[in-house]
Amino acid sequence: MSDIPPDDDAAVMAQVAAGRHEGFSAIVRRHQQPLLNFFLRSGVSSDAEDLVQQTFLRLYRYRNRYRPRAKFTTFLYLLARQVLIDEIRRRERRKRLHDKIVEQTGIEWSATRREPPDGLSDGLQLALQQLTPAWREVVILGAMQGLEYEEIARMLKIPAGTVKSRMFYGLRALRQALAAGDKDHEI
């Protein structure tokens, strides 16, 4: 038996795995906003809600694999992170294809309807994008999504000490980027 008592989400997941789906909506309602913000802060804005939906779909598909040995949020964000990685790869593939077409046809699409720029437009978001991916991921998960260091370590399969140092360097870099951004706006 696990030494971590199941929280509400874990109990609901056990019910869902047993075929009783009524409680799944409570999980969706509880976590959809934090997940949305996770994707937004990670630099995806145009399809962030779709990614939230994909995450819950994966959660449902993996309902039989979930074991409440770790916190539920560890499992949920593990899925969300995988959805994010898949999305980034999809976009990169699409961009490569697009660039190839533009290169081969010589078409300049200055008037093309473009997808909204990725990520939120506030200074914090801009500063976040200046962090290395490894630092940014830890800062988003820990300082923004409220995950514990142990959860992050488990998710990313890195030692807790590495989470600690990435958080330190990440927050420092974020502070510097924010300060630089403020300076840019001074007249």
Added chain:
Amino acid sequence: MKSDSDRCCRQLPNAPAWVMHALGPREARRFTAHLARCAQCAAEVRATRGTLDMIDATSPASPHPELTDRILHAVAAEAARPPEGRRPAFTLALGGAVAAAVAGLIGLVFWRQATIRQTESIAQLAGNMNAQMRQAADWIAAQQEADGTWHPSRTGGNDVYLPALTGLALLALQRQAPATHAGAIERAVASLVAMQNESGAFCRTPGAQRYNHAFAAYALLSLPDGLLRTPAVQAACNRAIDYAQRTQTPQGAWDYTDDGSGNTALSTWQLAVLMQARLRGWPDDQGHLRRGLAWLRQQTDGHAFGYRIPGAPLAGRSGLTLTAMAASTLLEAARIYPALQPEAVAAVSALNTLRGDVVTESEDYYRDYFLARVSEQQTDHVLMAEVCTRLARLGDTVPGGGVRWSATDAWGRSGGDLYATSMAVLSRRF
């Protein structure tokens, strides 16, 4: 023994962890004691708190109110899906076309570039089309009757399709110039609501009822919230959705009459209605949308979509239009049911292969509308350029003002120039 200041460099990474209560009890006590003696770490703690306060002060984004329902319906659909092993063989069949289509795509790019280079630059084309489409919207608005409808017979079509053409013109105005023609839009909406009968259909002519219904219902369901959420429009949409659901065959298709076995094109339009309803917040409690999509996914031989008649090869001219319709529908459906994404991609690949095989220089606004939709859904600039170049060339300036497209294709006898012009406006995707 090292002094505290010597150890600061090693202790500094503990500062955020200490602030965020991430240190173990012993480590936390040690760092607390250290803080009292180390100005560097104390400063780091203050700075960390400042950063975290700033992060907390930013307002989190809120999901769209419909997101919960959308997710739960997607999960419900997932729950209702058969296990992997029982999926239709079509997935595998069309999946096999993907590799060939990818190889074909690169060749297609080279094949198309010569054509496209002969045209105006795309930026110029976009600018020209903007002006052209504004004038087209003016022309469409000028054809509106006092009662808010459009009569296809005035521009060479057949008045039996008045509801469909009123819906189509409404869609075009709403897309191109909603502010300029707000009055015309409101009159069109009122006319559609008024012409709907108690069964939810928009006309009583057998044979024309289902197409008329699809276009009119789709137009109403595509209205912006301000118009869609009015009680009269809501009620009309409820009735229209009910009609679409009632007229679906047990196999999931739609046909011109109740005893038909299923018509791919008509079913695609009815699916557009149900999908739009789903995306605008109507539930699909009874699974009509899912059944319709499941049926549509079977209307292919692995290379193209068409009209499937039991015991006969797939029919449907070149298959290009129907494959474009199916690809666009499946891409849209994948927004609701992400599990459909692989089949949507496979349909697009099939479409790309067909595009290499079929000459598309002829005028066909119906086909081009769906090609344009796919080009937008896939951000396929080559296809977008191809469609828009063709359309830009065909628009005629009308003496006295406006631009219109002449209905010279197979559908012109039904919809007239109003159909061609509305489709052209709806096909403009940049």
